[in-house]
Amino acid sequence: MASQGNSKGEGKILILATESCAYPGADSVGQAHSSYPANTYILRVRAPVLFPESFYFDCFRKGISGIIIMSCGEECPYEGAYHALAKRLDNVYKKMKAMQLDLRRLRLTAICTVCNRAFLNEVKQMNALIQELGPPQLSA
Template identity: 85%
Template sequence: MSPQAKKQENKILILATETCAYPGADSVGQAHSTYPSNTYILRVRAPVLFPESFYFDCFKKGISGIIVMSCGEECPYEGAFTAMAKKLDGVYKKMKEMELDLKRLRLTAICTVCNRSFLNEVNQMDKLVRELGPPQFKK
């Protein structure tokens, strides 16, 4: 019998687009390449869906790092990538104000077979959140 689950620190949320990055993560699985288990991949159609507040809420709820894995310029929704990137600029600005380390939020393009980039991103973020610990809010 498995012992009682432990509360996990330093969770990383990954927003992965269903056409590129999510199958990319599956491809990493197919290769049986291990990566830290504090990663939670949400399948999204286009990350433009998320308002700036979503990211702060996540940090407030206790998520330590967020990686937006998009299709980049290959985004099937015309204009969505640029709109989303612009939104993230706003998020960064506010993160600065809130004195949150900007590295906690990463925007990257991952394709369906980008195993190496995926692992790089995840491992880097894991290293980072282990160093930084959970986000601290001034207020």
């Protein structure tokens, strides 16, 4: 459950949450009546590896300040998907570096179905980071 009080200039956080692990984990945060910043948007996805490299840059261009990919990690039900995702993100990080875009704006983490504290910690850390960095400035 997102907390109230989203200021107009606050950066946005996009969470790609896998439907088999991280999304139920996010749901358990709401069921526990815990709150997290209102500038957080959760997208339920089958597998984050389905998103091309360009997706992340499009998000940054369209006003997303930070992206957290919450996956099942090694427990992914789709064989090879997690390793393919990690490889894809390595390429994204290289492009981000070339564009002088802070690499901390994109984070991959494993969240289980009952990982309330881990979910909240990831969101709060990303929120603090984007408040410090401000909106992304894409070059090149």
